[in-house]
Each structure stands twice: as C-alpha cells, then as structure tokens.
Amino acid sequence: MEQKSDKYILVVEDSQMFSRILKRSIESVEHFKVVIAESFAELKAILSENKYQFFAGLLDVNLPDAPNGEVIDYVLEHDITSVVFTGKLDENFRKKIYKRGIVDYVLKEGPSNVEYMVSLLKQLDRNQNLNVLVVDDSSSARSYIKHLLLIYQFNVYEASDGIEALSVLEANNIHLVLTDFYMPNMDGLELTKKIRTTYSSQEVAIIGMSVFGNNKLSAHFLKLGGSDFITKPFLEEEFFCRINQNMELLEHIRELKYLATKDHLTGLYNRRYLFEQGKALIDASHEKETSVAVALLDVDFFKHVNDEHGHDIGDKVLFKLGSILLNQFHAPHIVSRYGGEEFCLVLSDITEQESFDLLDGLRELIAEHCFTLDNGDILQMTVSIGVHTSRIDNLKDALKRADQGLYQAKHEGRNQVVLIK
Structure with missing residues (x-):
C-alpha cells in the first residue's frame, strides 16, 4: 500500500463542461491532479511558468485560437506524453498525429470515452x-x-x-x-x-x-x-x-x-497465506535443522482508540503499524495480520535470544512512535508480544503457545515481550 506522489495531468479544452467532466473523472484516481488550459494562449502561459512537471496531456485539437492541431506539436516539444481527443477524425489526420508521437486519440462521443481516457492514464502510470x-x-x-x-x-x-x-x-x-x-x-x-x-x-x-x-x-x-x-x-x-x-x-x-x-488494510499477509507458507517455512526448518520463532503481537488498549477517536483513526493506526512491521521484517520471515489488532510473525533461522531481542526492539520502536491524528494531536501506542521458540512441530500448536505468552504479557502489565518455551 505504497503512497504515490501526485501526478499532474494537463487538459487543453475550451469547453468548460467537458473539461469539468474530465477533471472530476481523472481526479477520482487518488494521485492524479488536473490543470486546465481553455485556449492556446493559456496553454503557453501555463507551460512558460514551469510550475508543474506534467505526467501527461489530454489535448483538444480544435481550439478557437489553434484550430488546426497546433497544440500537439507545442505540447510534445515540452516532452509531455500526449493523448489527443477530438469530435471527429479522418484517416489522413490520424496518420499525421501518430507520426508526431502521440500515445492515442479518443473521439468525444460519450461517457465511455472519458472512462477510456482515465483508464489510459492509469495504464501509462503503471507502465513506468x-x-x-x-x-x-x-x-x-x-x-x-x-x-x-x-x-x-x-x-x-x-x-x-x-x-x-x-x-x-x-x-x-x-x-x-x-x-x-x-x-x-x-x-x-x-x-x-x-x-x-x-x-x-x-x-x-x-x-x-x-x-x-x-x-x-x-x-x-x-x-x-x-x-x-x-x-x-x-x-x-x-x-x-x-x-x-x-x-x-x-x-x-x-x-x-x-x-x-494480502490483508486489504495493512498490506501484510493474511491468515490464509500465514498458514500455507508458515507450514512450509517450519517444514524447511526441520530439513535444515534450524530454529523458528512464532510470535503474536497485540495492540494495547486498542478499543480505546476506536471508542475515543473513531474507527477511521483506528484503521490508520493499524495501517501505520503494518508499515512499521513491513519495514522491520523481510523474507523469509512472514508477517501477517492475524485478526483485528493482532499480528503474527514467523521468524526463520533465529535463536531464542535473537528472537527476544528483535521483538523487544520492535516493541520499543512502536512505543516511541508518534501517530499524528487528523486534527494534529499525537497518539502513542504500546504492544504486547508473546513468542514461542522451542521445538516447533506445527504452526497451530506454536500459535497456542505464543498466545499463552501474549496472555501473560497482558496480565503482567502490557508493553512487554514474554517468551514461552
């Protein structure tokens, strides 16, 4: 769930109604922002400012002050990937505009073509x-x-x-x-x-x-x-x-x-992946005679966050926790959302002391992290972690042992790691 930076789309169109429809449709894609020029003169002014680095341009080829497609060459000279739209298109003009290096042309015939333009912009974005x-x-x-x-x-x-x-x-x-x-x-x-x-x-x-x-x-x-x-x-x-x-x-x-x-909220693996790949990781550890640690992590007093700040804020906290976990643990380790505010980690080729030190460091990192709310307030959270590191024959039994450690961590005051052999 990587956050994308804004990409500016240049729309050159003299019809305010059509440009508004385009703007609304394009900006329905989260990181697209639209800048409109209603004439060739306004287009020149916008590009001369060098205020925006345009990702792409959607160009009407028939403007009152540029009726013969002059905007196409002008925009392409500024190295802006361009799509042409027009009310009609004959074969000779089609050949000319493709030779100039446009991406595509679209006829202004109805809502479906607006959808096509948005789809085309999304495809260009993916293509990078x-x-x-x-x-x-x-x-x-x-x-x-x-x-x-x-x-x-x-x-x-x-x-x-x-x-x-x-x-x-x-x-x-x-x-x-x-x-x-x-x-x-x-x-x-x-x-x-x-x-x-x-x-x-x-x-x-x-x-x-x-x-x-x-x-x-x-x-x-x-x-x-x-x-x-x-x-x-x-x-x-x-x-x-x-x-x-x-x-x-x-x-x-x-x-x-x-x-x-994947879990749709956090971007971490889901339970299905956890049980499928967790079993494979444990089986591999038996063959290699290496150690595995299974941990359950639960956010302390998370219900208070939802009750006091709302579920939207709670979701943002979980999303950020997911990001922290993704940054701290990489393959072959498995990090998943186990359910609600609970997360599961299966750590490969790791000793008992190494797993405790690693998870205690994670606990400290989360406790020190400041979650900034929409109103500017700062929220700080702690987590409790139970971890099982002895001989692990199967994931289901290991999760039961880790859950005992998590229960003990909660019972003894939270914000701690409890290791269960």
Missing part, C-alpha cells in the same frame, strides 16, 4: 514500473519498437537474438517480451519455449512478431505459450492496443493474487 524486452536481429526494427514503447512510458531492454534475450531475462525483472520469429542463434519459437520453462504466462507475457505472419505460425506460437501475435508492419494503434490488453491481463492477475494473500 513495467519492463519490456524487445528481441529482434534488426537494429532498425528494435529502434522503432523501442521508440513506440518509450512513448507509452515503459522501461525498455533490447536483445539481438534468443540467447541474448535469456541473459537479459535472467538479470532483470521483465514483464513483457516482444520477439521476432526469424533470428540467428535462437529464433522466436525456441525462445518462447525456453522462457516458458521458467516463467508462466501469469508472470511474463510474450508477443510474437513476424513479417511472414500466417495462421499456422501464430497458432504454433500460441500453443508454445505465446500470449499474442502481431504481423509486421503494424499500425501503431493496433500495437498499443495489443500491448495494453496483455498488460491489463497481467495486472488483473497480480491484483487477484494480492487479494488472495
């Missing part, structure tokens, strides 16, 4: 964290495709054949591979087979490209694990649509995996 590998033995083809991908805000890697591509994949977190079919050393079909031995279609999308595209070739590619196929030469519009569809599918899969394993 996505890595694409272009594999082609033609340097000019790679350069052209890279140019298109950079317009769409992707991070781009290159390889001249399948062998080089596998090295790039091993060294980097690649989300999408665009591969030509006919290459020396290792062609696109063989590369696809190699990739699928390591990465599933839910992890890496693969789009095949070929000048010699036909139904048999694309069907063979898809059977080998390809995600999509596109025939060269392609329209920029088709290229972007296919990439967007594949990236949206991967994003949807990631969201489903997140919802299946």
Whole structure:
C-alpha cells in the first residue's frame, strides 16, 4: 500500500463542461491532479511558468485560437506524453498525429470515452514500473519498437537474438517480451519455449512478431505459450492496443493474487497465506535443522482508540503499524495480520535470544512512535508480544503457545515481550 506522489495531468479544452467532466473523472484516481488550459494562449502561459512537471496531456485539437492541431506539436516539444481527443477524425489526420508521437486519440462521443481516457492514464502510470524486452536481429526494427514503447512510458531492454534475450531475462525483472520469429542463434519459437520453462504466462507475457505472419505460425506460437501475435508492419494503434490488453491481463492477475494473500488494510499477509507458507517455512526448518520463532503481537488498549477517536483513526493506526512491521521484517520471515489488532510473525533461522531481542526492539520502536491524528494531536501506542521458540512441530500448536505468552504479557502489565518455551 505504497503512497504515490501526485501526478499532474494537463487538459487543453475550451469547453468548460467537458473539461469539468474530465477533471472530476481523472481526479477520482487518488494521485492524479488536473490543470486546465481553455485556449492556446493559456496553454503557453501555463507551460512558460514551469510550475508543474506534467505526467501527461489530454489535448483538444480544435481550439478557437489553434484550430488546426497546433497544440500537439507545442505540447510534445515540452516532452509531455500526449493523448489527443477530438469530435471527429479522418484517416489522413490520424496518420499525421501518430507520426508526431502521440500515445492515442479518443473521439468525444460519450461517457465511455472519458472512462477510456482515465483508464489510459492509469495504464501509462503503471507502465513506468513495467519492463519490456524487445528481441529482434534488426537494429532498425528494435529502434522503432523501442521508440513506440518509450512513448507509452515503459522501461525498455533490447536483445539481438534468443540467447541474448535469456541473459537479459535472467538479470532483470521483465514483464513483457516482444520477439521476432526469424533470428540467428535462437529464433522466436525456441525462445518462447525456453522462457516458458521458467516463467508462466501469469508472470511474463510474450508477443510474437513476424513479417511472414500466417495462421499456422501464430497458432504454433500460441500453443508454445505465446500470449499474442502481431504481423509486421503494424499500425501503431493496433500495437498499443495489443500491448495494453496483455498488460491489463497481467495486472488483473497480480491484483487477484494480492487479494488472495494480502490483508486489504495493512498490506501484510493474511491468515490464509500465514498458514500455507508458515507450514512450509517450519517444514524447511526441520530439513535444515534450524530454529523458528512464532510470535503474536497485540495492540494495547486498542478499543480505546476506536471508542475515543473513531474507527477511521483506528484503521490508520493499524495501517501505520503494518508499515512499521513491513519495514522491520523481510523474507523469509512472514508477517501477517492475524485478526483485528493482532499480528503474527514467523521468524526463520533465529535463536531464542535473537528472537527476544528483535521483538523487544520492535516493541520499543512502536512505543516511541508518534501517530499524528487528523486534527494534529499525537497518539502513542504500546504492544504486547508473546513468542514461542522451542521445538516447533506445527504452526497451530506454536500459535497456542505464543498466545499463552501474549496472555501473560497482558496480565503482567502490557508493553512487554514474554517468551514461552
């Protein structure tokens, strides 16, 4: 649940009604902020101020003082990723604007197109964290495709054949591979087979490209694990649509995996993940003959926070506690929200004394932390922790022992760690 910084969207539109609709829809996305220019003159004034670093621009091409799309070149000269919207669009104009390097065009036909523009901005935002590998033995083809991908805000890697591509994949977190079919050393079909031995279609999308595209070739590619196929030469519009569809599918899969394993409020793992992976971690400790510690952490007097300040403040306290835990513990340790204001930690390869020292340090860190409320007031919290560190045969029994330690910590005055062997 990372907090994103604001991203400014430039909207150039002379219709106040349409610009208000756009602004309301775009700013429904938490970190998007809209700046509106209603004329070419106002646009020039805004950009001359250098007050904003614009993430993207939505441009009407027919303004009273710029009726022939003059705004497009002007905004692109300021290195602002741009989407064009217009009431009508003929084929010649479509070709011209794509050659200028726009992301996309949208016709002003109804609410669905406003939704599309917002979706497009969200995709561009996501793309900044996505890595694409272009594999082609033609340097000019790679350069052209890279140019298109950079317009769409992707991070781009290159390889001249399948062998080089596998090295790039091993060294980097690649989300999408665009591969030509006919290459020396290792062609696109063989590369696809190699990739699928390591990465599933839910992890890496693969789009095949070929000048010699036909139904048999694309069907063979898809059977080998390809995600999509596109025939060269392609329209920029088709290229972007296919990439967007594949990236949206991967994003949807990631969201489903997140919802299946994470607690929606704190971003920590949920109980389901805890019991599945906690068992695996304990089993691994038996094989390696290493020690594991299982701890339960409970926020002291948390009911008072909800009663005195409201559940919204209580949720913010839990979110911050989750952030503290995420910062303090990393894999292979497991940190989860166990329920309500209670958290569970399964610590790997750790001695009894090390686990006590680590958890007592966490207790002190939380006790010293100042939770700032919406009205500026400062709230400080303490936690009680029970931890079990002796021979752990299964997670369920270890949690019962840790819960006994937590009960003892509460009974003996709270704000302490109690170790149960």
